[in-house]
Amino acid sequence: MRIFLDDERRPPEGWTLVRWPQEVIALLQTHKVTHLSLDHDLGNDERGTGYDVIVWVERAVAVDGFVPPAIRVHSANSSARIKMEAGIKAIERLHKAQRP
Numbered sequence: 001m002r003i004f005l006d007d008e009r010r011p012p013e014g015w016t017l018v019r020w021p022q023e024v025i026a027l028l029q030t031h032k033v034t035h036l037s038l039d040h041d042l043g044n045d046e047r048g049t050g051y052d053v054i055v056w057v058e059r060a061v062a063v064d065g066f067v068p069p070a071i072r073v074h075s076a077n078s079s080a081r082i083k084m085e086a087g088i089k090a091i092e093r094l095h096k097a098q099r100p
Contacts, residue, residue: 002035003027005050006074007043021048025056028069036071040080050075054087061094068095 004011005024011017015035018024020042027033038050050073060066068091073084 001027001032002037003033003069004037005042005053006037006039007041009039009074011037021050021052021056024053028053028057028060028066031067033069036069037074038071038084040073040075040077040084049080051080051084051087054084054091058087058091058094061091061098065098068092 002015003018003024004015005018005021007019015037016027018027024036024038028036036053038053040050042049054071057066057068057071061068071088071091073081073088075081075084
């Protein structure tokens with residue numbers, strides 16, 4: 001399953017549109033997500049941002065041995081993009097270190 005987290009854009013063909021981080025996390029917990037494309041700003045910071053998904057994945061990889069999907073960022077928020085991409089690199093390092 002390919003998940004596209006965004007509040008305004010339409011997903012590319014073959015991707016499932018999701019509006020909120022908790023919905024993404026619920027789908028990740030099914031272990032059926034193969035790709036994530038994340039926006040940062042979702043219109044209501046109280047409900048979360050794309051970075052919240054990165055934080056969840058990083059913790060799940062570090063603590064639970066979760067196998068992360070391929071993750072990319074499509075946010076126009078340049079400072080948030082940098083922070084999210086740093087998180088993705090940390091996830092990749094953690095996952096690589098856990099491989100036998």
